[in-house]
Structures are given as C-alpha cells and as structure tokens.
Amino acid sequence: MSPPHEALRAHRGFARLDAATLQALAACLRPRTYARGDIIFRHGDPGDELFVVLEGSLSVQLRGSDRRHREVSTLGPGDVVGELACIDPAPRAATVLARTDVKVLALTRDTLGALLAHVPAAAQALLHELLRGLVARLDSTDDLLLAQLGPAAPTRSGVVPRADAAPIAQRRTV
Amino acid sequence: MNLAQRLLVGTDLRATDPTLVEALVACGEGMRAGPGTVLLTEGRRADTCFLLVEGGAELVHERASGAVRLRVVAPGEMFGHECAMRLVPQRWSAWVTAPSTLLRYERAALEAVLRGGGGLASVLLGRMVVSAARQLRGVNLRLSDALEVERAVSVTPPRTTKLEVARTAADEARHWRRPGR
Secondary structure (H helix, E strand, O other), X not given: OOXXXXXXXXXXXXXXXXXXXXXXXXXHOEEEEEOOOOEEEOOOOOOOEEEEEEEOOEEEEXXXXXXXXXXXXXXXXXXXXXXXXXXXXXXXXXXXXEOOOEEEEEEEHHHHHHHHHHOHHHHHHHHHHHHHHHHHHHHHHHHHHHHHHOOOOOOOOOEOOHHHOOOHHHOOEO | OOXXXXXXXXXXXXXXXXXXXXXXXXXXXXXXXXXXOEEXXXXXXXXXXXXXXXXXXXXXXEEOOEXXXXXXXXXXXXXXXXXXXXXXXXXXXXXXXXXXXXXXXXXXXXXXXXXXXXXXXXXXXXXXXXXXXXHHHHHHHHHHHHOOEOOOOOOOOOOOOHHHHHHHHHHHHHHHHOOOO
16 A cells, blocks of 8 residues: 555645645554455444545445345545544444455544644645535435425425425515 | 623533634624524525524525425534535525524635634634534434434435435335326
C-alpha cells in the first residue's frame, strides 16, 4: 500500500493541503486491510471510527424486518464510511462488509478531536470532505424518500398531516 | 441571557469555548420567528442559512398531496448551510414549527469565516457536519420506515439503489391500481 499521505494527496479534497499538513493528517490515520467477506462493522455496534476507502469495494447493508440483510449501496476508493458514529456518538446504523480485498485508512473520534486542537488546517480539510459527503447523501436520501413515498402517497410517517400542511404561499415569509 | 449564553446552556455547544460561540453569534444576525414562518423557499437561490438557537423547524418538500417532511431541525443545528458548498437553487423549504430564536448567516459571511481558518472556522465546520449527520440520521429513519425496514436501521449513500427503489415504488403503485384492489 502506498504511504497514507500519498494516498490522501490523490484525494481531491486533500490535494490542496501543503506537505506538512498532509503528513500531520496522514499520521492520524491508521492503514487497515480487510479480506473479501470481512465485516468492517455491524449494525448496532458501538463505534467511533470512520474509514476512508483507498482500494477495493465495500457493501453497505441494512437489516430488514425479516432479519435478512440487503445491500443498499456500494462504496469505492475516495468514499468515507462510518462517519456518523465518529462525529455524533450513536450505535452503527448499518452493516458494512468487504466485497473485495479492501484497504482503508481509519480515524477515531478522539484523534479527530486532537487533530482539531493541534492541526486545525488538516482537521478543517477533513471536516470539509465529510460535509461534502454528508450533503450529497442527504440529497440522495431525500430523493429516495420522496420516490418511495410516491406522488400521491397516503399519509404515514414522513408526511405532514394535511391540517398542518398549509401551502407555503399561505405561510408568512421573512 | 444573550444568544451565546442560550447556545451554551441549551444546546450541545456547551462544551465549546465560550469566546468562539460569541464569535459565531457575532457573525450572524439574531432573529425571532413564530410557527409557520417560512425561512427558506424551495426553488429560490440558496444563499442564506440558519442556526436554530431555541424552538423548532422542519425542512419540507411541497407536493400536491401535502408537504412531505424531510428533516426536523433541533436547537443547536444548522440548516441551509449547503449554500456554502454549492450554487444551486434551494432543494426544500424550511419553516418554523414553534416560537423560535435563530441566527441567520449570509453565504458571504460563511465563506469569510471558513476562509479565515482558526478556531471559529473549526467550530462552524463542526456545527455544519454535526447538523448534517443528525439530519441524515433522521431522514434515514423516515426512509427506513417508508421502506418497511427495521426502524432503528439507518441508510448510507443510496446511489446504487435509487433506480431500483423508484422502480419498486412504481410497481407497487401499479399493483394497488389493479381492478378489484
């Protein structure tokens, strides 16, 4: 595997960082390898690490009410996974496993905090990348939710009751 | 209490350096809003964002059958901050659901803080990231419910499933339109 700072330099979000900042960021990231079929983390596990994918492919799976897992997404080089639990403490929200042999860089919540305190430029570059990824996921999840609800979906969770849903035009604006 | 004190007492910013919270307040514009007040309108230019100090807000998508609630915003969270990252029209509307106190930030002010680096930029970026993460958890729960997947399960980037799910929804709609149903 190439050194972490070389791998990071190839990532568009970190390419503009100077060499010293990149080295500081890379020093906080721990390289890990997983074999095909290995589980990176399971739904419900406690967790405080995020992973930057360097090589290979990951499968993100949800467990249905029938207890069976189904793949909802695949991740590849440059993607970040596990950041929700790293940023905001809560159990893992999905199960992630290796579809192929995989190389990742891992970062813990404590290390992110230390990075913010001591190398803010590196931490800010990382936060910016996390934010970019989260915003893209919010957009796509919003779209998926709207598609799932359909154009004339019956009222259920996620749909505001009609009594509370006056057209925006009738609401006050600032 | 002033706005900084309210943030320090009533939100998870309590662990943040008070001088940075005061700086965060100083680069925004404080405002109050009552239930029903529309703060951001879908389709309009996205150049403003908000930090909810007290009260409640939600982000919704308007459609003929009613407003679909996409995300619920809690005190201490930001919304609309995507405007600092991209120049696209607002993807949803935001309105207030309870008497609220907010800080309003113009895109230019956000960019100036982020360009400036230092502690304030870290606090602002951290606030944006935490807000996005919490809102993603919330919308994932709604999606899980809609997909009839176990409620506690969250979702991750759904890029490979969007078409598949849309097709499933369409199939389901056709199924329920069948005569005799």
